[in-house]
Amino acid sequence: MGIDIQSVIMRLIDVSYSYAGRYPALMDVNLSIGDGEQVVILGANGSGKSTLLKIMDGLIRPDSGRLEAFDEDVTTIVDDPARSRDLHRRVGLVFQDPDVQLFSPTVWDDVAFGPLQMGWPPEDVRRHVSEALETMEITHLAQRAPYELSGGEKKRAAIATALSLDPDVLLLDEPTASLDPRSKAVLVDLIARLGQEKKTIVTATQELEIVEAVGSRAIVFGDSEHHPIADGLVWEILQDTELLLSANLIHEHLHYHGPIRHIHRHETAGGHHS
Ligand SMILES: Nc1ncnc2c1ncn2[C@@H]1O[C@H](COP(=O)(O)OP(=O)(O)O)[C@@H](O)[C@H]1O
Ligand SMILES: [Mg+2]
Incomplete structure (x- = not known):
């Protein structure tokens, strides 16, 4: 299992984590992310995707195992505020719920929040905020209140709050969940463009239709294993119906036909009409 990686930027070694010491979320996870890679973490609800991203961002500390980022051991970084801050700048996590990330009176203020916290000079803050808004194509929304935005606009604003810190790694937790087609x-296109600019991006999702556009490699988390059960090229993973069925990413009656095509319902008895 696995793929040749030129230069590893983040690595998890035997990482396990349980909530309240009782509810296992990750069990013996081993994976590496290469510099400039776009990796999709595929897994059904509860498979551990969000927990994985929180560990990678240094928000929670593994119960056991190790986390390496940028050639440093950062396993216990949660206990060190200065190093934690540095990791948060270099690794930007965008939560599934954009309302967690948007709390200021305007979009501009939200996107400026991180750079201001870093104590950057005002002209640097302005430049980074402008660039992040431009990249997410929301410059025209800068003075709007976040609660006035549509779901898709909120997502783009939330990603801009991470981009304004010019992170080396972007972690996206189910970026397209609950958006209209x-x-x-639009969002998938923006993420794909970031990837073309060689940004390292890890996208957690259970939506097969977006996988090919946002990554070239996919790591599949099992439905109940709490660790990867496959790691390979996106097109290979998407063709492996048995794997996708076992990971609860497709259902035999709600079947998936090839990358970014369509999903249609099979007849329960007899053949199906296409
Ligand atoms: N705050 C929490 N308290 C207790 N258990 C949790 C909590 N958050 C997640 N879990 C459990 O950890 C497992 C992994 O969850 P999560 O990382 O959120 O998965 P995913 O993002 O793939 O849906 C699930 O079994 C879930 O019930
Ligand atoms: Mg999740």
């Missing part, structure tokens, strides 16, 4: 397409 057009907003989803």
